[in-house]
Amino acid sequence: MLGRVNHVAIAVPDLVAAVASYRDTLGATVSAPQALPEHGVTVVFVELPNTKVELLEALGDGSPIAAFLEKNPSGGMHHICYEVADIIVARDRLVQAGARVLGNGEPKVGAHGKPVLFLHPKDFFGTLIELEQV
DSSP: OOOOEEEEEEEOSOHHHHHHIIIIISOOEEOOOEEETTTTEEEEEEEOSSOEEEEEEEOSTTOHHHHHHHHOTTOEEEEEEEEESOHHHHHHHHHHTTOOBSTTSSOEEOTTSSEEEEEOGGGTTTOEEEEEEO
């Protein structure tokens, strides 16, 4: 069911500083910021030869990233995103196996313009998992 790792997401308290660190210190290619109000975040992607790193900053007071950063003020790994061929088939299989899909269980459009779902971290050893249909 799982395909390749699409990205690893890191929540950051200051996106401008994080971009400067990845671009200027590490020499990475970093995308332009993209606001995703429906997810409560602003994101950039660090392009790597084999995957991406997504840097997330809270967008608005109700952002799930704001709550994460309250517990982790310096930031940290937020989730890992795996690719799936069919997100509905994957969701149904996971629900049947007892996994909890966050939100209303229906895919939302993610930063890449593709359907995404998030799985409860308590069902996957403390790791928030994002599935993205490719």
